[in-house]
Amino acid sequence: TYIKYCSANPPLRRLPKKYPEHFLESLSLPLGAIRFSTGNVIISVVILLCFSVPLFHPPLLHCLLECDNFITVIQKVNDTFVVCGTNAGSPRCWMLVNDTVLTDVQGSGQIASASDISPPYPSQRSISLLADGSLYSAMSSVGGHAGSIRRTVGSQKLLKTENIWLLNPQFAGAAIIPSSIKFKEEIYFFFSELNKTARVDEEPYRARIGRICTVDEGGIKALLADSWTTFMKARVMCGAGNTQQQYNNLKQAVVLTAQDKRAGVMYGLFSNAWGRTVICAYSIEDIDQAFSTSKLKGYSNPFIGSRPGMCVRKNSTAGGHNDLKNLGVIRYHPEIEDVIRPVGVAPLDLPSDDQITHAVADIVLAVNEEHYSVLYLGTEQGKVLKVLHTSEGVFIVSQYSLFHNEGPVLNMAIDSQKGHLYVGTAMEVQRLPLADCGRYGDTCRECILSRDPYCGWDRARRKCIAIPPGYNVTSGTLIQNLDHSNSSVCGEAAALKQRRTSPREVMVQSNTSVFLPCPVRSFHATYRWEKDNCIKNYPCLFSGDFCVLGPVIDTPLKEGIFRCMATEDGFKVEVISFRLVNDGRLLAASLASTLGPSLLLAMATLWLH
The missing domain is CATH 2.130.10.10 (YVTN repeat-like/Quinoprotein amine dehydrogenase)
Known part of the structure; x- marks a missing residue:
């Protein structure tokens, strides 16, 4: 009808x-x-x-x-x-x-x-x-x-x-x-x-x-x-x-x-x-x-x-x-x-x-x-x-x-x-999805610090998963900590473990600028960029769901490895990394001035999904 x-x-x-x-x-x-x-x-x-x-x-x-x-x-x-x-x-x-x-x-x-x-x-x-x-x-x-x-x-x-x-x-x-x-x-x-x-x-x-x-x-x-x-x-x-x-x-x-x-x-x-x-x-x-x-x-x-x-x-x-x-x-x-x-x-x-x-x-x-x-x-x-x-x-x-x-x-x-x-x-x-647990990363610490009531860390499967209907607390292996931002329930060894990501390679023409996006998984973390494992940190600009590193005077984004680091609850985690490679070629002037930065940022953003 x-x-x-x-x-x-x-x-x-x-x-x-x-x-x-x-x-x-x-x-x-x-x-x-x-x-x-x-x-x-x-x-x-x-x-x-x-x-x-x-x-x-x-x-x-x-x-x-x-x-x-x-x-x-x-x-x-x-x-x-x-x-x-x-x-x-x-x-x-x-x-x-x-x-x-x-x-x-x-x-x-x-x-x-x-x-x-x-x-x-x-x-x-x-x-x-x-x-x-x-x-x-x-x-x-x-x-x-x-x-x-x-x-x-x-x-x-x-x-x-x-x-x-x-x-x-x-x-x-x-x-x-x-x-x-x-x-x-x-x-x-x-x-x-x-x-x-x-x-x-x-x-x-x-x-x-x-x-x-x-x-x-x-x-x-x-x-x-x-x-x-x-x-x-x-x-x-x-x-x-x-x-x-x-x-x-x-x-x-x-x-x-x-x-x-x-x-x-x-x-x-x-x-x-x-x-x-x-x-x-x-x-x-x-x-x-x-x-x-x-x-x-x-x-x-x-x-x-x-x-x-x-x-x-x-x-x-x-x-x-x-x-x-x-x-x-x-x-x-x-x-x-x-x-x-x-x-x-x-x-x-x-x-x-x-x-x-x-x-x-x-x-x-x-x-x-x-x-x-x-x-x-x-x-x-x-x-x-x-x-x-x-x-x-x-x-x-x-x-x-x-x-x-x-x-x-x-x-x-x-x-x-x-x-x-x-x-x-x-x-x-x-x-x-209400239980969007995959967005919190693949470590216990990231899952727990999200404080998402729909999600918990499965110690047996070592994965952040949705709380299943009819979950049995007595026999289950899930852990949460919703009342405080504290990942100690993961255990000290798990919290201190440093994770490295595989750098994603980006080919860069000599006369273009690059903007590198870092997905923001927690709005309670501090985000910084590092270059070639140097001690010096570079700030990033928040734009929507990303923290973006753009070219500055003392950070020429031409070549090298750039890592986005997030610090929360006293621990630092590597979120994403890029390897910029200068191929020595020049992009046409008209394209370099209009498409270069936005195109490279858009390409990098697509890789994150």
Whole structure:
């Protein structure tokens, strides 16, 4: 079954320039097509891309109008697939029932109106989240739309936020917060909203966390009949303590939680008025504690019975859901007084000047049977940083330059089952392995110092390998050291062993210059070049994933052996070496001035892959 929209054979790997960021976000995977397998039926939702064409071109006019339908929601709710699109400003939804019949949904029964599930335009950010057989939809404010959080599909009662609870919200994410007690399961919504009390020198935004209980069935006929009775919200701070240097615009939120436990971490991508971006980390336990114990803003009277807004079982009388006074408290005072502050009180200390555009995170079970958080951060320049986050701080594991055309990373998606990370820009999509263990070299010391939770040193095979599923710690031979940059677990003899590389020969014409690239495997090592085993070291210039040695006055790159040395954790390792041989010939003057240096660098770079 296909839902198909226009166009004349565009290349699948090239993504639309119109609304590229939202297009990628709405699909969750940065691809032009998505396939679902349900029993014996494969559903393919194909989005063919649209390009501007002159309106006087009659054959393409109809196609151009059709292309205004952007698919924004694809969710499997119980045994039914729900697919929604913008439909040129008038959203529509379809349901695939019994694996065969595709029906148009008009909004009745246990499914809300399409306009409550899908935005009318791709520029309006929206969030869809499936939890316990129900679909939850958060719509950002745009134009005359006030913005809302709703339960839109499922067997439970369809509910919504009151208009006074949200002030022009712009949603950045949502996550299920599990609990060992099922009826206490919650959903957090992350957004920025208008700050009505902002001074002239303040940003007009404030970051928020909104929370609802999945068991919520609404209020009574007299009050909150079709609205949440458990909605609460809190302000989120990201900055250096109580200083003026605050980041108030929450652009994206990612949550990692332990199964059936109200514990974990939330990572928020924030920006300030000058466009600078940072990552702040928050404890889920701290957030839960604030919602459970904080005073309500603007309300000072004691609570009657149970605290308003708490999660209680359906039909229970203990939580005061049907108590008119408690419903009134939640109706007019949904915000708590406590402010949610980041772990460590400040943003993560990331040693990079490149602005972050997107973030995803993963939980990895290490050899020591501890769980570790790994962040992948996409940047404005199209790079991807792989970051280990522990209680001690952050550690840059590696950096990737993936794209032929430099541009900001717009979306990323992790496929934990297949072990891949998908990264998309406006023009390209790339895939890389989560366990990219081969890039750390072929020694125990290099493998251990990478501090990559996906990788370990196999003492039996003497190789850096991916941690296999179901790894047995007792009988296994893998070693790691993720908490500290210390390779002593390899043994002193292994650490002190000096490795030599075989020099790669480069023929050099007399009138050309050479630039020698050294692959940067660790951003925590110091890189230097040596010539002919001399004591004198020559610095190198960092360029992307390489540390480059170029010609300088006292280092004529004409002939000799040049070795790139990396020093980390007190040990020096030879990364790569070149033997330059002068063949005595001259390159044509025109070619020497234009192609010589770049050509030789490009050739040398190709040898490294």
